[in-house]
Amino acid sequence: MIEFLQIGLDGLMTGVVYAALALALGVVFQGTGMLNLSQGELAVVAAYIAWSCVQAGIPIWPAIAIAVVASAALGTALYQGVVRFVPPHREDSLMTLGVTLLLGLNAIISIIWGTDPRGFPSPFGTWVVHLAGLRLTSQQIGGVVLVAATMLVMALLFTRTTFGLRLRAVAQNPRSAAFLGLRSGLWLSAGWAAACAVGAVAGVVAAPTLGLSPAMMTVPLLMALAAANLGGIGSRVGVVVGGLIIGVLTAIGGRYIPGLGGDLNVVFAFAIVIAVVLVKPAGLFGRESVVRA
Amino acid sequence: MSAPVVHTEPTGRATAPDIRPRYRTPGFWTAVVAVAIAVAVPFLVSDYDLFNLSRVAAVAIGVASLNLLTGFSGQVSLGQGATFGIGGYAAMMAIRYLEWPVWVALLAAIAVGALVGFVIGLPAVRMGGFNLGLLTIVIAALFPVLLYRFSDFTGGQAGVTLAAPAFPSPTDSLTDAQWSYLVVLTLLVLTIAFLDQLVARRTGRALSLIRAGRILAVSNGVDVERLKLQFFVISSVLAALGGAIFAFVLGLVVPESYPLVFSITLLVASVVGGSRSWIGAILGAAMVVYLPSLASSVIPGEASAYLAQLVFAVVLGLCVIVASSGIAGAGRRLASSIERVLRERRATAPPTPPSTTREEIR
Amino acid sequence: GCTPRAATGSDAQSADDSPIVIGASWPQSGPLGSVAPGLAGLEAAIAAANEDGGVDGREIELVTADDAYDPARLVENERKFVEQDGAIAVVNFGGISIAGREYLGQKQVMGVSMAGNSPLSDIEAFPMQRAFWPDVSWEAQLQGKWLTEHAPDAVVGYIGFNNDLTESHLAGLAAQGVTPAQVAAVPPGTADLSAQVSQFQAAGVDTVIINIGAPTGGATLAYMDQIGWKPTVFLSSTVSDFHTVINISGPGPVEGAYSFEFFKDPSDPRYADDDVIAQYLDDMEASGHEKDATNALALEGYGLGAALVDALSRTDSFDSEGLLAAWDSFDGTENPMLRDGITLEESSHGRVIFQYQLSRFDGASWVDEGEIEDVRELGIVE
Amino acid sequence: MSAASSGSPAAPILSLRGVGISFRGVRALDDVTFDVPRGGVTAVIGPNGAGKTTLFNCISGIYRHEGDIALAGADIQHLRAHRRAAAGIARTFQTPTLLDAESVFENVLVGTHAWTRTGPAGVLLGTRSARREEREAREVAWERLTAVGLAPVAHVPAGALPHADRRRAEVARALASRPRILMLDEPAAGLSAAESDELLELVAEQGRATGMTSVLVEHDVALVMRTAGWIAVLDAGRLLATGAPDAIRQDPAVVAAYLGTDAEVAA
Amino acid sequence: MSLLEIEGLRARYGRVEVLHAVDLRVEEGSIVALLGANGAGKSTLLRAICRAVDTSGSCRFAGMDLDGRSTATVARLGIGHVPEGRGTFTDFSVEENLRIGAISRTSFRSRSAVQTDLDLIYETFPVLREFRRRPAAALSGGQAQMLAVARALLARPRLLLVDEPSLGLAPLTARDLFERLSGLRDAWELTILLAEQNAKLSLAIADRAVLLSRGRVVHDGPSGDLATVDAIHADYLGGGAGR
Numbered sequence A: 001m002i003e004f005l006q007i008g009l010d011g012l013m014t015g016v017v018y019a020a021l022a023l024a025l026g027v028v029f030q031g032t033g034m035l036n037l038s039q040g041e042l043a044v045v046a047a048y049i050a051w052s053c054v055q056a057g058i059p060i061w062p063a064i065a066i067a068v069v070a071s072a073a074l075g076t077a078l079y080q081g082v083v084r085f086v087p088p089h090r091e092d093s094l095m096t097l098g099v100t101l102l103l104g105l106n107a108i109i110s111i112i113w114g115t116d117p118r119g120f121p122s123p124f125g126t127w128v129v130h131l132a133g134l135r136l137t138s139q140q141i142g143g144v145v146l147v148a149a150t151m152l153v154m155a156l157l158f159t160r161t162t163f164g165l166r167l168r169a170v171a172q173n174p175r176s177a178a179f180l181g182l183r184s185g186l187w188l189s190a191g192w193a194a195a196c197a198v199g200a201v202a203g204v205v206a207a208p209t210l211g212l213s214p215a216m217m218t219v220p221l222l223m224a225l226a227a228a229n230l231g232g233i234g235s236r237v238g239v240v241v242g243g244l245i246i247g248v249l250t251a252i253g254g255r256y257i258p259g260l261g262g263d264l265n266v267v268f269a270f271a272i273v274i275a276v277v278l279v280k281p282a283g284l285f286g287r288e289s290v291v292r293a
Numbered sequence B: 001m002s003a004p005v006v007h008t009e010p011t012g013r014a015t016a017p018d019i020r021p022r023y024r025t026p027g028f029w030t031a032v033v034a035v036a037i038a039v040a041v042p043f044l045v046s047d048y049d050l051f052n053l054s055r056v057a058a059v060a061i062g063v064a065s066l067n068l069l070t071g072f073s074g075q076v077s078l079g080q081g082a083t084f085g086i087g088g089y090a091a092m093m094a095i096r097y098l099e100w101p102v103w104v105a106l107l108a109a110i111a112v113g114a115l116v117g118f119v120i121g122l123p124a125v126r127m128g129g130f131n132l133g134l135l136t137i138v139i140a141a142l143f144p145v146l147l148y149r150f151s152d153f154t155g156g157q158a159g160v161t162l163a164a165p166a167f168p169s170p171t172d173s174l175t176d177a178q179w180s181y182l183v184v185l186t187l188l189v190l191t192i193a194f195l196d197q198l199v200a201r202r203t204g205r206a207l208s209l210i211r212a213g214r215i216l217a218v219s220n221g222v223d224v225e226r227l228k229l230q231f232f233v234i235s236s237v238l239a240a241l242g243g244a245i246f247a248f249v250l251g252l253v254v255p256e257s258y259p260l261v262f263s264i265t266l267l268v269a270s271v272v273g274g275s276r277s278w279i280g281a282i283l284g285a286a287m288v289v290y291l292p293s294l295a296s297s298v299i300p301g302e303a304s305a306y307l308a309q310l311v312f313a314v315v316l317g318l319c320v321i322v323a324s325s326g327i328a329g330a331g332r333r334l335a336s337s338i339e340r341v342l343r344e345r346r347a348t349a350p351p352t353p354p355s356t357t358r359e360e361i362r
Numbered sequence C: 001g002c003t004p005r006a007a008t009g010s011d012a013q014s015a016d017d018s019p020i021v022i023g024a025s026w027p028q029s030g031p032l033g034s035v036a037p038g039l040a041g042l043e044a045a046i047a048a049a050n051e052d053g054g055v056d057g058r059e060i061e062l063v064t065a066d067d068a069y070d071p072a073r074l075v076e077n078e079r080k081f082v083e084q085d086g087a088i089a090v091v092n093f094g095g096i097s098i099a100g101r102e103y104l105g106q107k108q109v110m111g112v113s114m115a116g117n118s119p120l121s122d123i124e125a126f127p128m129q130r131a132f133w134p135d136v137s138w139e140a141q142l143q144g145k146w147l148t149e150h151a152p153d154a155v156v157g158y159i160g161f162n163n164d165l166t167e168s169h170l171a172g173l174a175a176q177g178v179t180p181a182q183v184a185a186v187p188p189g190t191a192d193l194s195a196q197v198s199q200f201q202a203a204g205v206d207t208v209i210i211n212i213g214a215p216t217g218g219a220t221l222a223y224m225d226q227i228g229w230k231p232t233v234f235l236s237s238t239v240s241d242f243h244t245v246i247n248i249s250g251p252g253p254v255e256g257a258y259s260f261e262f263f264k265d266p267s268d269p270r271y272a273d274d275d276v277i278a279q280y281l282d283d284m285e286a287s288g289h290e291k292d293a294t295n296a297l298a299l300e301g302y303g304l305g306a307a308l309v310d311a312l313s314r315t316d317s318f319d320s321e322g323l324l325a326a327w328d329s330f331d332g333t334e335n336p337m338l339r340d341g342i343t344l345e346e347s348s349h350g351r352v353i354f355q356y357q358l359s360r361f362d363g364a365s366w367v368d369e370g371e372i373e374d375v376r377e378l379g380i381v382e
Numbered sequence D: 001m002s003a004a005s006s007g008s009p010a011a012p013i014l015s016l017r018g019v020g021i022s023f024r025g026v027r028a029l030d031d032v033t034f035d036v037p038r039g040g041v042t043a044v045i046g047p048n049g050a051g052k053t054t055l056f057n058c059i060s061g062i063y064r065h066e067g068d069i070a071l072a073g074a075d076i077q078h079l080r081a082h083r084r085a086a087a088g089i090a091r092t093f094q095t096p097t098l099l100d101a102e103s104v105f106e107n108v109l110v111g112t113h114a115w116t117r118t119g120p121a122g123v124l125l126g127t128r129s130a131r132r133e134e135r136e137a138r139e140v141a142w143e144r145l146t147a148v149g150l151a152p153v154a155h156v157p158a159g160a161l162p163h164a165d166r167r168r169a170e171v172a173r174a175l176a177s178r179p180r181i182l183m184l185d186e187p188a189a190g191l192s193a194a195e196s197d198e199l200l201e202l203v204a205e206q207g208r209a210t211g212m213t214s215v216l217v218e219h220d221v222a223l224v225m226r227t228a229g230w231i232a233v234l235d236a237g238r239l240l241a242t243g244a245p246d247a248i249r250q251d252p253a254v255v256a257a258y259l260g261t262d263a264e265v266a267a
Numbered sequence E: 001m002s003l004l005e006i007e008g009l010r011a012r013y014g015r016v017e018v019l020h021a022v023d024l025r026v027e028e029g030s031i032v033a034l035l036g037a038n039g040a041g042k043s044t045l046l047r048a049i050c051r052a053v054d055t056s057g058s059c060r061f062a063g064m065d066l067d068g069r070s071t072a073t074v075a076r077l078g079i080g081h082v083p084e085g086r087g088t089f090t091d092f093s094v095e096e097n098l099r100i101g102a103i104s105r106t107s108f109r110s111r112s113a114v115q116t117d118l119d120l121i122y123e124t125f126p127v128l129r130e131f132r133r134r135p136a137a138a139l140s141g142g143q144a145q146m147l148a149v150a151r152a153l154l155a156r157p158r159l160l161l162v163d164e165p166s167l168g169l170a171p172l173t174a175r176d177l178f179e180r181l182s183g184l185r186d187a188w189e190l191t192i193l194l195a196e197q198n199a200k201l202s203l204a205i206a207d208r209a210v211l212l213s214r215g216r217v218v219h220d221g222p223s224g225d226l227a228t229v230d231a232i233h234a235d236y237l238g239g240g241a242g243r
């Protein structure tokens, strides 16, 4: 039983990274209607920026702050420099653009920082908590707190301010939004900035566990996609819960379902996601959008 | 009934626009010329180039199958590479373990492709864009893992290889590479002719309706699920065929050939080439085959591989931005605007009779 | 000879002074982009040889191409090397070399791969293909043998990739009667193994064999250290160097780990004063690759280059056949990448390295434990 | 298609029995029961949100609904939407929905899907019957297109049409499906009085020629009174009244709920 | 000075010009009915004022030149637009749609002011209050039309451009709406440019009527005049001004 709980807990902690990345995916999806496949790579950039700052002698927390801000700036730049030239509402073009950004960012990361994997210090120190036979590392606890805080900030931003409303309006119907005085360029880049800031948190939370390498977010991105489907990409709580569930299901599946093991463990999680979306296409927390004649 | 305001040129037609026979469309003749050139190519270039061209042709079949799915029936798949790979494995294993002849092995690949298409298609046609994206990306991600997992069966890392060329030249006057290229080219042309017919007329219109929205489609009598499933299966069949041909060209199948990235690359090729165009499929395939090595050959020095990747990404990005309907779409637009300019120049020469001015046609 | 420069001494005569062409298709981008320094080492070795007058007055021309670890591109590159550049040998990295061996066989061109994958030992079916690293299963047998001798009751957990390396490794262990109680075979890209570690712990694992590269191996060791779990650790030789593991985990978590090693690590402080390494570092710098010089993979690529130059210096004819014959006749040949006392040897099955030095990480450096072991003498290889 | 393929001429072409539907608590239709007489124009009127469009959606099978619907005596409530379209139920949409990138002609041509039969295989092989059918479809589409007056813009992309022409294109598309029942959802909205009269006249003419029945949802009461032979009034999802135009005009409940003072209704 | 002064305005879609040198003035506080047959260019004129199509020519709003400004800026200057096809945010709830209408009102007092206006809107269209939590996509055609008009009103524009507001409204509701608009003109100092097929409804509240034909203004005068103009331009109005 302890083992089951411990493995579930480990999965939950792994899921934190998925959750953070899925949150970023969700923000950019709500804010721009784009499924941004380069979100993982953007998170990697943030992690490298933080790492470089640490190398330059900046303490870890300011370094992380710099990475978050720089990511937001990068997001804005990407929107203004690239994304806005692609016709919106062209799902496949936007997705291809995401792949293009992924390849491009990956190349830039590799050129600037090299492909050699590196260690990344945990900003939370290296202590361990034992509780009722279960074990949590400082990194795991800190990651949870950081991601929860990010989710909270996003929730406040989206519900307490008109930020979310503007973002969604511009994404959903740029023409009508313009008639109401919303500058779509401004808000779309704001959406990108917010998403990239969230992505930066994902990168910084992931780096100490996963190590820094240009490909570090490839698998988490896949999981984050599944998380977004499971929870409902339109729901901030949904994507986070989705990420955690995916983490747990993957860990449990790998351990307890015969024949899955460490490589097919994702099958269990994915099968459940697919079953859920077949029954509830908008995901667990998503709201079905009404289509009527 | 009062006629509508028309701000474009009047057609003045009194009857339904004719169904133009294929041989009267410019596209048909472009295709004929292209095929003629393609047939002449093996006698002009080296075997090495033919190998690459054969790869392009095989990948083009895969991209075309994806065009059918994405461009025409509106289902974006991120997993076509897996089906492509399944076709390759099916054909190679049929030859290697069952010792079936090559052509029968191709049929086996087709059958397996149909089965896979049906199994994936059943849930897929019930899913919308985002969910379908996940389903297909999962399939693409799991495929290589499964290949390793069942390595007794699939050969694991060593994969399955052919001991002899799949399409050996029957005559001494052609090298194996030349012959194989011609065979692959023929299959590509047949595939495209097939697809071009398939999306014409009534089915083509049904597909437009489906892309425009479910309610519109069913209100016009289109059985959306059924048609989508049919197209999912056909698309898988062609992907499997392309994969089998690709495997024959390469002479082997190994898991590394079919990572998730490959599936995504196929989608990129489809979009960049032009997902509603068959020429686009070939252009897209040529792009993914040639551009990476081209980019690495023009960029010398340290870190060249990643600069090359960056160049690749920039070129893709430019294509997506400049030509939102793909390179083929941009080409078509360019051609039609040239045509229009020419036409206008011709039209402005003689004084236009007043009875045909725009205002008058109401 | 011990450096690529040794080649200069060759006294074989040839009327021709056109360059000898060798092709290298290597992952420089893509999923294995991080192995690119191997190619840098290879280039440095060839450049050094050319600097010193080449082989028999002939320059060695190394044509390279990126294959992004994609078999189709590998085959494309090989075809280009062979058909357009006239290469007499083709060098690759890793398991996808399998994709090209059929073609090389047809064209009668020698292929050398830096890979421990067992299928590449099959020189009967593919007589033109050689592999530079020893077969992984041999090292696995050494580990198994050590375990049966020193810890017969060990409960073993194994962590590796879900590919044939793991299969070969497990087969090697099994040959020595060791069956891991727990196997975690994960796909490349998985980095968070905390659940697997918990599973190992719960199963009472006390010995962990890690054959998984950067960054996962290092991250896992760091995690194990943080949670205070200290089993006996075996690191496979190819994943025990500073770049792959120690720089990521930090030295502490690796302390006490064992590894059967055969190559040096330019980052290991113990080689700070090593002449051969100094020469290597100079050559890396001279060829503009100083950035990669501390990477063990670069040293291995350099070693591979030196071995090729050595073979060329001994060949009668500068073609594939001659090179292959020379390659198959190493005899106690020193090589810059190999640890002291280990040499390149001839064999009938294409591999050239048979000796290992059991090492233990003392917190700063790998230190030798006992004598060099030779898998041929131990009966692991005939 | 024959006008009286089944049932006696007196029998209703469409009968609704207890049709109802709810959306998350909103009872959009409740126990709607009435018959649509064969031939001519039947109007369905009612205030905004009364359930008129929803009724069309139920009849065309887009929603799963309660109750029974019979087309010419045959139950169709179990048929899926595309089967109902094939059975001869055509409609237009309240917000005109066209394939904006395609030409107007293509937009009308898609309407023929309902009665053409060629499947992918037939298209692929280009059989003689497939070609004949295609030719016929094009002729029908062209004829309907001309009838609504869109022939001059046949090759213009539908996205460029002004609002009123979009309505016409939709009507032409529906007519091209050779319907037995044509459901028009506010066809006159955005058209001037003369234009809508013309459009409705055209529909009526088609009805006389083919035996097609039209069901009209419209807020232009004068137009309704002029064209419809039979009127059903919905209010808040319930059937308020049915009857001939004169009777409806007098019905106090209808006047209160929908029509307002008599002045509004002056034809 | 008129609130809106348009001179020689041209608008084009791609290469096709559909407005040819339109001149138009809208006085502050007036209601101007824009009439014209199908395809005359009414919607295009409204879009041109909002800079939502390719335009040239002069267009001044409250003394400011609109040339070179974006649609969003024009909206922030105080021009509201109820577009053809409504353009509601279908995934938003009704109330979100309304609130987004007021999003550009930034004065610090606006919060309570918006609430007051919202209450007024709910009073006018009780059905919107009833459905305020539902997604706008669920609304019926007429309800959505009300929402579109209400949303534009909540922005408290100085100039409201309305494209066929009566579309899909039941007769009583349409009459109500027009009365309400006429009332708001005084209460909120609105100026309204009204493109409407239903000439009878719009002429009833309009001070002036402008008749558009094939992209040109063919009549511009007090709305009462249209009885006589009617005969001349019968075909432009499609056979009669009144229904």
Ligand SMILES: Nc1ncnc2c1ncn2[C@@H]1O[C@H](COP(=O)(O)OP(=O)(O)OP(=O)(O)O)[C@@H](O)[C@H]1O
Residues within 6 Å of the ligand: A290, A291, A292, D023, D024, D026, D027, D028, D046, D047, D048, D049, D050, D051, D052, D053, D054, D055, D094, E137, E138, E139, E140, E141, E142, E143, E168, E170
């Ligand atoms: N898909 C749906 N989800 C939720 N509510 C719906 C849906 N469809 C219709 N409704 C509700 O059902 C009621 C009837 O809508 P319907 O569109 O049928 O009205 P209508 O009579 O056509 O009105 P109008 O004249 O304004 O077009 C409305 O209150 C509407 O909000």
Ligand SMILES: Nc1ncnc2c1ncn2[C@@H]1O[C@H](COP(=O)(O)OP(=O)(O)OP(=O)(O)O)[C@@H](O)[C@H]1O
Residues within 6 Å of the ligand: B005, B006, B007, D159, D160, D161, D162, D163, D164, D165, D190, E013, E016, E018, E036, E037, E038, E039, E040, E041, E042, E043, E044, E045, E084, E197
């Ligand atoms: N998006 C577009 N692309 C090209 N042409 C267009 C576009 N929209 C409108 N037009 C053309 O501009 C002209 C004027 O259209 P507009 O929509 O302004 O007319 P309208 O007066 O509003 O008509 P209606 O009363 O039918 O709404 C029409 O001839 C139409 O074909």
Ligand SMILES: [Mg+2]
Residues within 6 Å of the ligand: D052, D053, D054, D094, D185, E140, E141, E142
């Ligand atoms: Mg309605």
Ligand SMILES: [Mg+2]
Residues within 6 Å of the ligand: D162, D163, E042, E043, E044, E084, E163
């Ligand atoms: Mg209009």
